Amino acid sequence: MDTQAEKLELMQLLLDTDREDVLKKVKALLKKHAAKSDTDHLLSTKANRDHILEGIDQLNKGKGKAIKTSDLWK
Secondary structure, eight states: OOHHHHHHHHHHHHHHOOOHHHHHHHHHHHHHHHHHHHHHHHTSSHHHHHHHHHHHHHHHTTOOOOOOGGGTTO
16 A cells, blocks of 8 residues: 555544544654654754754753743844
C-alpha cells in the first residue's frame, strides 16, 4: 500500500471512531512525533548543537535574561 492510501485509510478510521480515548492517544502520539522532529532538526548540525549547548551553559551560569515575547518583535 502506498503512503497516500495509508494516510487516507487512517483518516477514515479516525473519522469513523467515536472513542475519545483513541483520538486523544493518536493526537498525543502525533504531537510527540512533531516535537521529536523539531528537536532532531535543531540538533541536525554541529553548529546548531554547539550553539544550543552554549545557550544552556549560559543559562546554567545565571547569564540568562527574562524577556516578554511581545518585546521580541519591537
